[in-house]
Each structure stands twice: as structure tokens, then as C-alpha cells.
Amino acid sequence: MIAALRAVAPGPHVTVQDGGRRGWRRFGVSGCGAMDMPSLAAANALVGNQPAAPVLEFAHVGGSWEVLADSMRIAVTGGSFGIAVDGVPLQPWRTHRLQRGQLFHIKGAADAVWGYLAVTQGFDLTPELGSCSTHLRSGLGGGRLAEGDTLPLRVASVPVMRERQLVPHARANDPIRVVLGPQDGYFRRDEVEAFLAAKYRVTHRSDRMGSWLDGPALTHSGGFNIVSDGLVPGCIQIPGAGMPVVLMMDCQTIGGYPKLATIVSADLPRFAQCRPGTAVSFTMLEIDAAQILYRGYRTALAAIEQSVREMPERTTLPFWLRAT
Amino acid sequence: MTILRRPDVDRVAAAASITVPPGYPRFAPVGDAALTVEFGNTVSPELNEQVIALDTALAAAELDGIVETVPSYRSLLVCYEPLEISYHKLVAELRHLLARGLPERMRGSTVWHVPVLYEPPHCIDLPEVAWRSGLTEEQVVALHSSVEYVVYTIGYAPGMPYLGGVPAALHLSRRETPRPRIEAGAVMIGGAQGCIVPTTVPSAWYQLGATPLRPFDVSRSDPFLFRPGDRIRFRRVASIEFDDLSRLSFETLLPYIQAHI
Numbered sequence: 155m156i157a158a159l160r161a162v163a164p165g166p167h168v169t170v171q172d173g174g175r176r177g178w179r180r181f182g183v184s185g186c187g188a189m190d191m192p193s194l195a196a197a198n199a200l201v202g203n204q205p206a207a208p209v210l211e212f213a214h215v216g217g218s219w220e221v222l223a224d225s226m227r228i229a230v231t232g233g234s235f236g237i238a239v240d241g242v243p244l245q246p247w248r249t250h251r252l253q254r255g256q257l258f259h260i261k262g263a264a265d266a267v268w269g270y271l272a273v274t275q276g277f278d279l280t281p282e283l284g285s286c287s288t289h290l291r292s293g294l295g296g297g298r299l300a301e302g303d304t305l306p307l308r309v310a311s312v313p314v315m316r317e318r319q320l321v322p323h324a325r326a327n328d329p330i331r332v333v334l335g336p337q338d339g340y341f342r343r344d345e346v347e348a349f350l351a352a353k354y355r356v357t358h359r360s361d362r363m364g365s366w367l368d369g370p371a372l373t374h375s376g377g378f379n380i381v382s383d384g385l386v387p388g389c390i391q392i393p394g395a396g397m398p399v400v401l402m403m404d405c406q407t408i409g410g411y412p413k414l415a416t417i418v419s420a421d422l423p424r425f426a427q428c429r430p431g432t433a434v435s436f437t438m439l440e441i442d443a444a445q446i447l448y449r450g451y452r453t454a455l456a457a458i459e460q461s462v463r464e465m466p467e468r469t470t471l472p473f474w475l476r477a478t
Numbered sequence: 479m480t481i482l483r484r485p486d487v488d489r490v491a492a493a494a495s496i497t498v499p500p501g502y503p504r505f506a507p508v509g510d511a512a513l514t515v516e517f518g519n520t521v522s523p524e525l526n527e528q529v530i531a532l533d534t535a536l537a538a539a540e541l542d543g544i545v546e547t548v549p550s551y552r553s554l555l556v557c558y559e560p561l562e563i564s565y566h567k568l569v570a571e572l573r574h575l576l577a578r579g580l581p582e583r584m585r586g587s588t589v590w591h592v593p594v595l596y597e598p599p600h601c602i603d604l605p606e607v608a609w610r611s612g613l614t615e616e617q618v619v620a621l622h623s624s625v626e627y628v629v630y631t632i633g634y635a636p637g638m639p640y641l642g643g644v645p646a647a648l649h650l651s652r653r654e655t656p657r658p659r660i661e662a663g664a665v666m667i668g669g670a671q672g673c674i675v676p677t678t679v680p681s682a683w684y685q686l687g688a689t690p691l692r693p694f695d696v697s698r699s700d701p702f703l704f705r706p707g708d709r710i711r712f713r714r715v716a717s718i719e720f721d722d723l724s725r726l727s728f729e730t731l732l733p734y735i736q737a738h739i
Contacts (some may be wrong), residue, residue, distance in 0.1 A: 157506055166610065166648060176545060176546060177545070177546045178546075178636075179546055179555075179557070179630065180546060180547060180549060181540070181547050181549045181632050181636060181637055181694075181701075182633040182635055182636045182637055182638050182676075182694075183636045229522035280553070281695050283696065283701070291635065291677075291679070292635055292636050292677045292694075293677060293678075294636070294696065305586045332509075333507050333510060334507075334512075335506040335507050335508065336506035336507065336508050336514045336516075337506075380519060380549060381519055381520060381521055381550075381551045381552050381553075382550060382631075382640075383516070383550045383551065383552070383553040383555065383635070384508070384512075384514060384550055384553065384554075384555025385508075385555075386508055386509055386511075386512045386557065388509050389508065389509070404540045406634050406635075407548055407632060407633045407634070408548065408550050408633035408634065413508070416507070416508050416509030416510075416512075417509065418509060418510045419509070419510055419511055441507045441562075441565045441566075442565075443565075444507075444509075444510040445510055445560045445564055445565060447510070448510045448511065448560045448561075449560070449561065452561060472551055
């Protein structure tokens with residue numbers, strides 16, 4: 155019998171994501187990958203996978219899933235997502251061993267947009283262009299998970315053992331740090347300063363490709379049509395109407411609007427997790443300071459694996475659900 | 479703009495010393511793990527040659543910490559690993575490469591002879607293009623298939639070539655409302671640019687026809703047909719030939735569409 159996870163009633167936006175595609179941007183292939191890399195690493199660390207292994211990423215709610223394996227171990231990270239298995243509440247940021255036929259449901263979180271569901275040994279998927287990440291626009295890596303879809307698992311059962319947990323990494327509410335450029339020269343100095351002093355709201359027009367902000371509009375001093383050039387996630391584009399758009403993981407590879415600034419790697423996951431309506435502001439870092447910060451970010455990412463702790467001797471589930 | 483330049487002339491241009499507008503090349507960070515080298519802010523074959531030449535030189539230099547590069551019309555995006563090479567170190571390396579003189583392109587350009595059916599149901603915007611440009615539909619097709627295009631960059635969708643060399647009479651501002659679904663194989667123009675659509679995309683450009691060629695197919699050993707610097711000629715075909723070509727495997731089709739220079 156196959157071992158799989160079945161989408162009974164998946165959330166509206168569930169895709170497979172991993173560390174992303176490297177090396178194909180020059181051919182127009184978006185990098186993709188998890189919107190919140192530290193939460194991806196945390197989910198994988200909990201279940202004992204490689205940090206960038208493929209997981210299910212969902213926006214706002216995960217939906218209902220059925221275990222079609224003798225047993226499987228899952229962990230949900232990203233935020234304080236409510237989870238219930240057969241109606242019994244479970245905690246995120248820790249592992250749970252589930253058994254065949256059990257139904258679990260992942261609800262929303264007040265402190266996050268993007269959630270991650272990792273399973274021990276991962277899903278049995280074939281990478282395309284070096285990654286299992288879904289890119290909806292091009293169809294690479296499949297599409298959104300729909301009702302009735304099954305995701306094959308690499309193992310049909312997992313041993314009973316101490317469950318594992320970690321303390322969620324704190325997300326500060328500080329200004330989002332950016333490096334100015336590459337086209338900040340299209341804006342007068344006082345426009346740039348006004349941008350850095352302003353508060354913007356994350357709007358509902360936010361997805362894996364980009365996030366439209368609402369707040370004071372910027373005026374281009376040098377016109378708003380540049381010759382299209384390369385982009386990366388985190389770039390803050392200012393289209394003709396002057397309202398900033400932050401490009402996210404599925405963004406196209408080149409674009410034609412001036413990029414005022416680019417969010418640093420350490421703060422992009424935190425920005426991604428801002429729910430619509432959240433007020434954000436931006437602060438500027440010089441490139442040297444940004445690269446020192448980058449080192450710290452990478453160190454923190456690498457430390458996630460070591461932060462996983464075995465839980466005190468206590469069963470995962472109430473006795474009536476306990477493994478025999 | 480004339481694109482009909484001989485390839486040997488191009489090679490000389492690429493190997494010659496750099497001539498860029500004042501203030502260029504310009505280096506700027508794109509966040510903490512990428513930077514851009516801009517050679518100007520116009521669409522021109524000369525600037526694009528320099529972008530491709532620097533890209534080639536950087537690949538040949540095999541510097542540690544280079545993750546990937548994205549050559550576009552007039553700038554080169556370099557994604558790097560800051561733990562291995564800092565912004566300032568990388569800028570210094572790039573300046574050094576530029577000062578040394580850029581090499582000839584290592585990979586020979588390819589001329590692609592792309593078969594196009596300029597007929598229904600594929601020529602959805604041909605009447606509008608004819609009307610807007612003051613030409614007959616026949617003249618639009620004749621013009622579009624009369625010149626050689628150059629692939630300036632690949633982007634927007636996997637393997638999609640941005641083409642320069644669209645005849646000036648066909649330069650039209652883009653449609654105000656994008657079409658939500660343009661299918662793979664669509665041959666389009668927009669502004670001064672042309673493209674061949676690789677996967678279903680929304681687009682505000684004008685579709686003149688379709689080709690059985692697929693610029694992107696993940697099942698091929700090399701999924702991407704085109705490279706920056708390649709040249710493309712559109713060859714008008716009848717629907718019978720279009721259907722025949724559509725049935726051929728990619729390997730069988732390849733000799734008919736490809737010529738190395």
C-alpha cells in the first residue's frame with residue numbers, strides 16, 4: 155500500500171516549497187522557495203530533514219489532511235497555527251506522530267501568513283531544474299494542492315520516540331532594513347527620506363510574487379520607465395503610480411520599474427509574515443553593515459537545527475489516540 | 479535601429495575596448511547578496527554585447543561565491559554569496575575584468591529559423607496591428623518575417639527571448655488591458671520588442687502568429703532553446719506545414735531550425 159498524505163480539504167494556497175531554484179534565473183526561471191526560510195528550516199529540523207527539504211507551504215490556513223501511511227511524523231511551523239487531529243488540539247513548533255486514517259486540520263495563525271508542514275523523511279517528489287518548489291506561473295514543480303491530491307511519502311511508518319520541539323524564533327516589530335538601490339537615483343533625496351520616514355500598510359494584494367503596499371506615493375524624478383533589468387526577491391519597485399511593490403520569491407527575473415531599495419535577506423522572511431493591514435516602515439543600511447547582518451542571519455539559520463530539543467517524557471497524544 | 483549586422487563584426491565589437499555612456503559602467507547593490515553592473519540605460523546592441531561579454535568573462539574567471547548571473551539588455555545582475563565574497567571585493571573583481579578588456583563570446587551564436595503560422599486562430603492581434611500601423615495585414619506579416627532579430631535577454635517566463643530588431647513601423651505601445659492567457663508558441667510584438675511565448679502567460683503585447691517551437695520544455699536535456707546573443711528569423715509557413723512540424727519530435731525538428739554561425 156502506498157504511503158501518502160491526502161488533501162481532504164486543503165487551504166486555498168498550498169504548494170510544495172523548498173530552498174528554491176538556483177542557477178536558472180538567467181533563463182527566466184524564478185528562484186521560488188519558501189517565503190519564510192527560517193520557518194522552513196525549523197520545520198525540517200524538527201522532523202530530522204535537511205534544512206531546505208521540500209515541505210508544504212500554506213498561506214493563512216493549511217486545511218484538512220488525511221494520513222495514508224501506517225504512521226507519519228509531522229511538524230508545523232511559521233506561526234502559532236492551530237492544529238487539531240480528530241478534533242484534539244495539537245501545538246505547532248513540535249513534532250507529532252500520527253497514524254493511518256487520522257485526519258488533521260491546520261487553522262490560521264494571528265501572528266503569521268505562511269505556514270510550513272514538514273514530514274519525517276519528506277515527500278517522494280522529483281525535482282525539476284534542481285528544486286521541488288512550485289512556481290505557479292510556469293507550472294514548474296506542479297501546482298496548488300487541490301482536494302483529493304495525494305503526496306507520496308518516502309517512508310510508510312516512523313518509530314515511536316520522544317517528540318521534539320523548538321522555541322519559535324522571535325520576530326521583531328522593528329523597521330524592515332533595506333539597502334538603497336539599485337535605482338534610488340530615480341528619486342530625489344527628500345523623496346527617499348520621506349519613504350524611510352513613512353509608514354506603509356501591507357495590502358491584501360500580496361502573494362508569492364509580490365506584496366503591494368499602501369501609504370504615501372513616491373514621485374519619480376527621472377521618469378518611471380527604465381530598461382528592464384534583473385530582479386531579486388526583496389526588491390522594492392516603484393511603478394508609475396508611485397506605490398511601492400515588494401517583490402517576493404516567485405517574482406519574475408527581470409522587470410522595468412525603478413527599484414528604490416532592496417530588503418536585506420534577514421528581514422525578508424519577517425516582511426513576508428506581515429499579515430495584510432500590518433503597518434511596516436523601512437530603515438536604511440549601508441552595504442557593509444548589511445553584509446555583517448547577513449553573516450548573523452546565516453549563523454542564526456544554521457543554529458536552528460541545534461535548537462531542537464527532545465520533549466519531556468510525555469505522550470504526543472491522549473492515551474486513546476496513543477500508538478500501540 | 480539596425481540589427482542586421484554580420485556576426486564577425488559583432489565579435490570585433492565585443493572584443494574591442496569598452497565604449498559606454500559617461501557615468502557608466504555603474505555598480506550598485508541589489509540588496510545584500512546581489513549587485514548590478516549597468517552599462518547604460520538604453521536598448522542597444524552595443525550595450526547588450528558588453529553585458530554578455532562581461533557575463534562570459536565572469537564565468538571564465540570562476541570566482542568563488544558567484545551564485546548566478548542574469549544578463550539583460552544593458553545590465554548584468556550578479557547574485558553572490560556574501561559569506562564568500564563581499565560587495566566591495568566583487569566590485570573590485572568586476573572592475574578588474576572590465577579593465578582587462580572583455581573577451582570574445584565563447585559560445586557561438588546560433589541563428590534560428592523559426593516557422594510561424596500567421597493565420598487564425600493564432601493571429602489574434604494582426605488586424606489591430608495592421609490598423610494601428612497603417613499597413614495591410616499582408617504588409618505586417620511580410621515586414622515581421624523580413625528581418626533578423628537578436629535575443630537581448632531571456633526572462634519574464636522560463637526561456638522567453640526578448641527580441642530586438644522589430645521594424646520601426648511595427649513599434650506600437652502595448653495594449654491597455656493585458657490578455658490573461660497567451661499560449662505557448664505565440665509570436666508577439668510589444669513596443670520595440672518581440673518575443674516567443676514559452677508557457678502560458680498574461681501579456682499586453684500583440685500576438686501575430688504562433689510557432690510549433692517551444693522555447694522551454696523541461697523534458698529536454700537542455701530545456702532552454704535560446705541564449706542571449708542568438709539571432710532569430712521568422713519564416714512564414716502554411717497551416718499544413720505548421721501541422722506537420724507540430725508533429726515532429728524536437729530532435730527531428732532541430733536541424734531545420736538551427737544554423738550555427
